[in-house]
Structure formats: C-alpha cells, structure tokens
Amino acid sequence: MNNVIIKLENIKKVFYTDEVETHALSDINLTINKGEYISISGPSGCGKSTLLSLLGLLDTNTSGLYKLSNHDVSDISKKERARIRNREIGFIFQSFNLISDLDVSENVELPLTYRNDLTKAQRQQMVQESLEKVNMAHRSNHYPAQLSGGQQQRIAIARAIVGKPSIILADEPTGNLDSKNAEAVMQLLDMLHSEGATICMVTHDPRSAERAQRNIDILDGQIIADNLQNHYVNNDIAV
16 A cells, blocks of 8 residues: 655756746755655744745745655646645645634635535534634634634544545644743644644744654755654665
8 A cells, every 4th residue: 555645856947037046945855655744844934835836736846856645746737735734634724724704614614615525514523523623612602703713623634634624734823822822722733633634834943843743944945854753864765
C-alpha cells in the first residue's frame, strides 16, 4: 500500500514584479507520508508560508513536480485545483477565518456545501461529529463573535477535519492565542494525530514545533534540515 500523500520534486517558485525576480523556493524535494506530524520552521521571509500555499493548492509552482495522493497536480485548471483542494486538504489559519454572519454549524459545514455527493442529512451528521471531536457541539448555534479566540480556533479545526481530508495544513495555528489556549489547541492537534491524521504545520513557536515528530527547517527558500526522531539529515529526505 502506498502511504505517500505528497511528493515534491525539484519545486521552484519565482515571483515576478516589474523587472525583479524573487526566488521564494528553490529545488524543494519533500515527501510526506500518511500519518506524519510535521512542523516547518524558519525566519520570516524564508519561504515556509509559500511552501504551505503550494502544498495547499492555493498557489502554483513555477517548475517541478507536485504529486498529491499519487496524482500530478502541478499543472491543472483552477476548477480542478479547487475540487481537489476541497476533498483532500483541510486548512487551519492563524486568524481563524470564520465567517461572522454564519453560526458555528454553518461555518463548519461550509467546505461540504461544495460537494454534490453528500445529502443535507449527511453533511449535518459530519458537522455534528466534527464539533464533538473538538468539544464544541454545545456551541453549534453561536456566532464567532460570541466565542473566545481559543474556541474560534477549535471551530476552525472542526471545519478543517469535517470532510476527512488526506492532510491538515496549519499556518501558525497558535499565533493569535494566549499560552493557555495555545496549549489547548496543540493538545487537540496531538489528539488528531494520535487518531491517524496527517498534519503539516508552519510555526514560529519552538514549543509547538517540538510536538511534531518531524521538524523541517527552511532558510532562503531551501530545506536546510529535516529532523526525524532527533536525527538530522540534509535535503531530499523521504521517509
């Protein structure tokens, strides 16, 4: 059985502005397997958020090969990218990105509304299960403004997992939280990983990075270290 969820080969990302070329990523080679818990760290502007955007099909690579669930997604239409993104990837953002005029259940259900293979009853059941997993079912009729930051991030996590994606991408998931709520969110991610979720997280917080089983360091658009079980290796690791 092939456990590879994501495979990047010689990925480059160049941004063009006027006559200036900015090489955000250079020769990225990365394999992510089912069930891994990965942190991506590095200084501001090193390319880690760009990498996460590419992994999440929110942006396209300039060159190189990107395979997601063994399908080449390097050069596909925007419509197909959106369809695959909706089915395969769950997102957790630093700023929660909840819609203020939708209640908790509606926010969590939102990714499912783009899927025509589910009935309303099936969507509602999936929302209920997702909210129960993050201990927020009792807030299903509340609106984001009625929730604390920690509660909003729990709802955002419920939204990320509701469609049972292949991988969860988290961009600074504790960046807007105090230490107590940050710890609660990290414990929730730990639990999801223990239940089999595949998680890839960008973080500035070394304490959060330590929770992952694999730590990737990026500098100047390149992977400079890939730490698995305290063993540092160079680029091109595949585990």
